[in-house]
Amino acid sequence: MASLSTTFILLLVTVSASVSAALSASVIEDLKSLKPPHDFNTTILKNCQHNPSLRYCSSSPMDLDEIFKSTIVASHLCNESKNPNCVESFPKIDLQNDPKMAPLYLSFNFFWKYCPLSILAIDLSNNSLRSNFPVDVLQCTQIQALDMSHNNLFGDVPIDSFSPLTNLTLLNLSYNHFSESKISDIPFFKRFNSSSFLHSGLLPDGKKFRIKAVLLLVGFPIFVILMVCCLGWLCFRRPDFLPRMLRPKHRFTPAMLKAATNRFSKKNLMGKSESVDIYQGTLRDGADVRIEIYRGERHPTLIEECKILVQ
Numbered sequence: 001m002a003s004l005s006t007t008f009i010l011l012l013v014t015v016s017a018s019v020s021a022a023l024s025a026s027v028i029e030d031l032k033s034l035k036p037p038h039d040f041n042t043t044i045l046k047n048c049q050h051n052p053s054l055r056y057c058s059s060s061p062m063d064l065d066e067i068f069k070s071t072i073v074a075s076h077l078c079n080e081s082k083n084p085n086c087v088e089s090f091p092k093i094d095l096q097n098d099p100k101m102a103p104l105y106l107s108f109n110f111f112w113k114y115c116p117l118s119i120l121a122i123d124l125s126n127n128s129l130r131s132n133f134p135v136d137v138l139q140c141t142q143i144q145a146l147d148m149s150h151n152n153l154f155g156d157v158p159i160d161s162f163s164p165l166t167n168l169t170l171l172n173l174s175y176n177h178f179s180e181s182k183i184s185d186i187p188f189f190k191r192f193n194s195s196s197f198l199h200s201g202l203l204p205d206g207k208k209f210r211i212k213a214v215l216l217l218v219g220f221p222i223f224v225i226l227m228v229c230c231l232g233w234l235c236f237r238r239p240d241f242l243p244r245m246l247r248p249k250h251r252f253t254p255a256m257l258k259a260a261t262n263r264f265s266k267k268n269l270m271g272k273s274e275s276v277d278i279y280q281g282t283l284r285d286g287a288d289v290r291i292e293i294y295r296g297e298r299h300p301t302l303i304e305e306c307k308i309l310v311q
């Protein structure tokens, strides 16, 4: 019994899914094949006499085909958004959590061109929209609320196209990937607080700044310590690698002599006796040197010899 009802529910789900697919297909089919009825021009004229503020009334020349197509889309969208009394009362476009239908309706740019004046709120949130900002939507200049949160919108926000939306009081661009621009510095957007731009890429990212500051605070001392260690090592072992200004004159370290003689190689050994080895070598600056290595307690004599040499 239980398994029977499960099958029944599954069947229902399948049927309703195919209905919604058929709906979107039929919208496109309708738009391709449908032509306005022959008296559509008089209908439009009457409408405009009745309500001159209708958006299509101010367009000239009137493209009857486009206006007709836009009314078809409006009626579908009004139903889709569960508005009461479609299409006369069409206050809200609700395409929240509708990633199949939202891109389809966004692609009807003639609809947005003649955006019905009754619409005051547009919700396109949570649709995984992966594109630049759908700027057509901003042709509904009368709207008071616009929710674009939880999508994958990227690129720049079309700041100039927002300025005609003088009645916009609710805006949500949170959770997108826009290019960083300090949007809160732009006069139009000053009316919205940061909760309109959470994780949108539009506000300077506090976390990123903190990471940079920490890296700098930790990294700089480490860099200084490394530099000091490096210089110290050079001073004590290889002063010949120091810049010329810092290089001490007449100071030779064992490491320098080892390098000058190819690690005291046999090739550089010129003479050898019981108490002294004599090497020939070349310092890093190109000077040829003679290096004598004494074994045992010969230092006093050496120092005297050196004194005489210097004199």
Ligand SMILES: *[C@@H]1O[C@H](CO)[C@@H](O)[C@H](O)[C@H]1NC(C)=O
Pocket (backbone or CB within 6 Å): 038, 039, 041, 042, 045
């Ligand atoms: C509407 O169009 C028809 C032809 O399609 C034309 O005969 C008629 O005069 C037009 N009406 C108006 C009010 O423009």
Ligand SMILES: *[C@@H]1O[C@H](CO)[C@@H](O)[C@H](O)[C@H]1NC(C)=O
Pocket (backbone or CB within 6 Å): 075, 076, 079, 086
């Ligand atoms: C909208 O819904 C009404 C009733 O729910 C239906 O009669 C009408 O045909 C629908 N319109 C469109 C364009 O789907």
Ligand SMILES: *[C@@H]1O[C@H](CO)[C@@H](O)[C@H](O)[C@H]1NC(C)=O
Pocket (backbone or CB within 6 Å): 097, 126, 150
């Ligand atoms: C977004 O839509 C998904 C399903 O597509 C749903 O699970 C999730 O709860 C929605 N999130 C919001 C914030 O509405």
Ligand SMILES: *[C@@H]1O[C@H](CO)[C@@H](O)[C@H](O)[C@H]1NC(C)=O
Pocket (backbone or CB within 6 Å): 141, 142, 143, 164, 165, 166, 167
């Ligand atoms: C804003 O609302 C006022 C009052 O409802 C209206 O007169 C005005 O035309 C609206 N602005 C736009 C850009 O639609």
Ligand SMILES: *[C@@H]1O[C@H](CO)[C@@H](O)[C@H](O)[C@H]1NC(C)=O
Pocket (backbone or CB within 6 Å): 169, 170, 193, 194, 195
């Ligand atoms: C930001 O604005 C929204 C709607 O305008 C409001 O609900 C919210 O309390 C404000 N948040 C702050 C922190 O001011």
Ligand SMILES: *[C@@H]1O[C@H](CO)[C@@H](O)[C@H](O)[C@H]1NC(C)=O
Pocket (backbone or CB within 6 Å): 149, 171, 172, 173, 174, 195, 196, 198
């Ligand atoms: C925008 O949407 C986010 C996420 O759903 C929410 O946290 C935030 O409060 C909303 N901001 C406004 C101004 O509605």
